[in-house]
Amino acid sequence: MSPATTLLRFATAGSVDDGKSTLVGRLLHDSKSVLADQLEAVEAASRGRGQEAPDLALLTDGLRAEREQGITIDVAYRYFATPRRRFILADTPGHVQYTRNMVTGASTAELTVVLVDARNGVVEQTRRHAAIAALLRVPHVVLAVNKMDLVDYAEPVFAAIAEEFADCAARLGVPEVTAIPVSALAGDNVVEPSARMDWYGGPTVLEHLETVRVAGAPDLLPARFPVQYVIRPQTAEHPDYRGYAGRIEAGSLHVGQEVRVLPSGRTSRISRIDLLGRSVSRAVAPQSVTVLLEDDLDIARGDLIAPAEAAPEPSRDIRATVCHLADQPLTPGRRVLLRHGTRTVRALVRGIDSRLGLDGLTHHPAPDGLGANDIGRVTLRTAEPLPLDAYGDCRPTGAFLLIDPADGTTLTAGMNGDPAAGPGTAGAADVRPC
Known part of the structure; x- marks a missing residue:
């Protein structure tokens, strides 16, 4: 894999029993991203439940309560990669009671996969998840119309659901939606194209995840650096050291840059940036660094350091x-x-x-x-x-x-x-x- 391979953060959402965990399990299994011992554990758990074939949903439903009830409760994070891209996946709950966890999982996502049961179509929870995706400004939404095998892979069923969701997404202001008919249980259009839906000529779920355009470089935004901790070692080697530690949330910082400290509004220049025990001339989001300023300002945890010319107004x-x-x-x-x-x-x-x-x-x-x-x-x-x-x-x-x-x-x-x-x-x- 090339070191320049891009990273995509994405989340899954949908109503209870729409098949999110099965889709994720199929995605991991068919893309060969499951270790042998993980698959053996899933097979053993499936046999214990009287199932002949492995239940791929168990690859993400890790809590005991989730396996007993057959639903997702917590956000399950999974990390996997293909030769074309690296992925961080958040499999979020579908039950309305756990919508708060869907907000958590989608808050950092660049793409959300919204699943719909082909038998039920767009329901209230589908509209809620679409609204949350719009609210969180998730740039890309994939509508996965699942369980197509239970409606005889009928194109009119898929087309009607895609049209209804399109209207909902447009009214909410979702910027981009791609609709894909799938059967997570049978593996149709998840990783491999389906021979049962020859009327569909678009990408599989994995192909779309590998090729969708992700956001540009993080340093294109103005810098935002919330101060987490003030470092004053007071040692003989560094008697005057006063650094401000935190994570760059957006943009980049460089030595010599004029910055403004908010909410006080005082300005100074960056004299030094420490990263992993060494000094660097420039740092970008989301690196954690320690910033030193030329002037001795009153700065505490909670203050925000931003470029003087592009600072938000408190x-x-x-x-x-x-x-x-x-x-x-x-x-x-x-x-x-x-x-x-x-x-x-x-x-x-x-x-x-x-x-x-x-x-x-x-x-x-x-x-x-x-x-x-x-x-x-x-x-x-x-x-x-x-x-x-x-x-x-x-x-x-x-x-x-x-x-x-x-x-x-x-x-x-x-x-x-x-x-x-x-x-x-x-x-x-x-x-x-x-």
């Missing part, structure tokens, strides 16, 4: 699109903690502006609150100014979490601004039912 007023994750509702007037990068501040929910109805994909204004798995728009006021980017411009520094100050429970995942184009943008999606 603000205490936030209008955001959110996905509520907790069982307890989010209501106007509620006091919460807001975590942005490495900074946590007190915040007030000033208003719930609207809630997205998954039936007609329209926003209902001024609801009483947001329940578990609801998607809506909110207005917040923070106790301290925060340097948030628009989520559409920079995902790492445009996202935040709302936390219950009483027990630390994560309440809501938020995206600053209006990341999805939203309803009424028909035609915005480039849907290709190949």
Whole structure:
């Protein structure tokens, strides 16, 4: 494999029993990405359940509760590679109760595979997953119409589902959708082309994953460096060492660069960058580094270092699109903690502006609150100014979490601004039912 082989992060989503874990297992098995001992363990577990053939879903459903219930509960991460590309896969739960885990798995994905059971078509959870993909600005969506073997591999069934999903995706503002008919159980169009669907001339799932265009170099964005820790060794060798450690979330930093520290707004220049125990002239996302500045500024954990000419403007007023994750509702007037990068501040929910109805994909204004798995728009006021980017411009520094100050429970995942184009943008999606 070439060292220059690109990396694709992708997630799977879909309703319960649509076959996500089976699809992932088939993908790993047929691409020869499963070790012999893993396959032996799956075969043994399958025999213990009275199954003659190995249940490939067990390759990802690793929790005991998942295997007992036959559903995915947690996000299962898998790493595999082909000669053309490396992959990080997040197999996310389909049950509505675990939608919060789908948000977690898709938050860093560049592609989402949404599975639909060919017998059931597009259901509410399908629309919810499409809305979350749009909300998180996932650049590519694959509609995998699964279990085609149970509908006699009928092209009209696939075409109708692809058309309905195309309309849903366009109204949500999903930028690109590719529809593929598959049978994960039989292996049709997962890794190898199907001889039973000669009416389909598009790529298999793996072929599309290997060839889809991924995002450009991470240093194309303005630099964003949240400070995690201030290093002051105070040794005889380095008596004046004062470094700011963290991970570059976007862009690149270089020695001599003029930077601004937020939210204070003070400026300085980078005098040194330490990476893995050595000094370098330049570092790029997502490297973890220690940055030293020419001036002795008051900088603490939670501050953000950005280029002086391209720094976000700190603000205490936030209008955001959110996905509520907790069982307890989010209501106007509620006091919460807001975590942005490495900074946590007190915040007030000033208003719930609207809630997205998954039936007609329209926003209902001024609801009483947001329940578990609801998607809506909110207005917040923070106790301290925060340097948030628009989520559409920079995902790492445009996202935040709302936390219950009483027990630390994560309440809501938020995206600053209006990341999805939203309803009424028909035609915005480039849907290709190949």
